[in-house]
Amino acid sequence: MLTTETVDKITALHVIASTAIWMCWSVLVVLLYALDLGFTIAELFGLLALTGFSAAGFQLLWFGLGERALQPQFIRVTTSFLLIPALGFIYYFARGDYPFLLLQLLAIGCGLGGAQLYVRRYQHSAGNQTIGWDLAVTASIGGIGIVLAQIGTPLVALWQGPYADSLNVTETSISIGTLLGTVRPEHQLWLGNLGWFTMFVVVSLILIGWRRRPQRLLWHSETATRRHLLRNPHTWIMTLLYVMAFGSFIGFALAFPLILQFLFGFSREWQGGELLRVMSNDYAPQALTYAWLGPLIGVVARPLGGWLADQYGGARVTLVCALALALTSLAASVLTGKAYHSGAPEQYFLLFLLTFFVLFAVSALASSAIYRSASVLFPVHQLPIALRWLAACATAGAGYIPLMWGVQSYTGTPALALVAFAVFYALCALVVALVYLRRHSVYFNP
DSSP states (O other): OEEOOOOOHHHHHHHHHHHHHHHTHHHHHHHHHHTTOSOOHHHHHHHHHHHHHHHHHHHHHHHHHGGGGGSHHHHHHHHHTTHHHHHHIIIIIHHTOOOHHHHHHHHHHHGGGGGOOOOOOOOOEEOGGGHHHHHHHHHTHHHHHHHHHHHHHHHHHHOOOTTGGGSOOEEOSSOEEETTEEEOTTOEEOTHHHHHHHHHHHHHHHHHHHHSOOOOOOOOOOHHHHHHHHHOHHHHHHHHHHHHHHHHHHHHHHHHHHHHHHHHSEEEEEETTEEEEEEEOTTOOOHHHHTTHHHHHHHHHHHHHHHHHHHHOHHHHHHHHHHHHHHHHHHHHHHHHHHHTOSOGGGGHHHHHHHHHHHHHHHHHHHHHHHHHHHHHSOGGGHHHHHHHHHHHHTTHHHHHHHHHHHHHHHTOTHHHHHHHHHHHHHHHHHHHHHHSSTTOSSOOO
16 A cells, blocks of 8 residues: 655745745846856756755755654745845845856756755545546645746836836847737846745745644654665666656756757857857747746646556656657757757747747656656655655756756757757667566566
């Protein structure tokens, strides 16, 4: 018998809000570029990589704390620490002061929001038939915060609130997009609003938490559990596969708005394979108008992945997803190369967008299938801490994917990043086939 994973409503709000505060950086870097503050695209990708690696670092720290870091009370206390970067947003953005070192420190601080995984609570016992679905639904809670951040951040920055006169006003040098449409150049932005809004959300959650204190849970002895977990070869195989799946989803979710801005926001003039000049593309589709659709598709697809894994086995679903990721990444690399070397990149926008929608959906399906496999491969008492380890390692995808895009944007070879991902996905498919889908395997199709 396995235990169904559930999250109480208040703690779920903490997870959603914390993830949204972290993921607001995916939009903030695009806004910073639109303000023409002198930051290069590579530097902005670097900020995304920094906040991604910060989230992974906090995840590993919480793994070291053991299962106590999965308690509702722990999640609620650590959410309150996000008041620190909120104050930083208010103080510096209100002054119009944007030193790069400060932005790096704020990015590291917001990484704490990406470390809120989920909370385990025993509610009822269920058979093995629906454990993939249950884990997938719980894991998709944080994904809601990604969608809310990418929809809400530009709207908050554009809002002229009651204290707008006391805040520093900056004007965009290029047009930007929102869910409501295009905002033309020379429109005013109030980035200090992000700090005030973050503070309002965190303080509201703290006040709600005081009124409804979560039940404190009792845990097993943890030192031996972590030691046995790290000595289990399946831990490292599952880690590799989850980096492939969730690492891709969270990395692309964080970098996708800036990827769209980088590829389609510019028109490049080439001659004989040499880049002559780069100009702003007046016909560019707006990155912030469409970017949130990718994570939304992933959030919707994740429970479906759990259901498919319950029906057909986690390994089979993972294998199909790994092969699909490899092929789709190759297709995306071709489109990336064409858009980057085109004077009218907008002609490839729709195909590129649809290709990335497939990447988001398939990586989410694979994430749930791997969780289903983990529920079979690990003992029940090890499962929560095992999932914490998998999530901590895979969250590094929010660091290395923007980092690779930043390096490739600097060298002028962005398509190579996707080719490297395709090779990695193919190797993961080979691992699944050899370890879990051979007929004489000890663990066949977990």
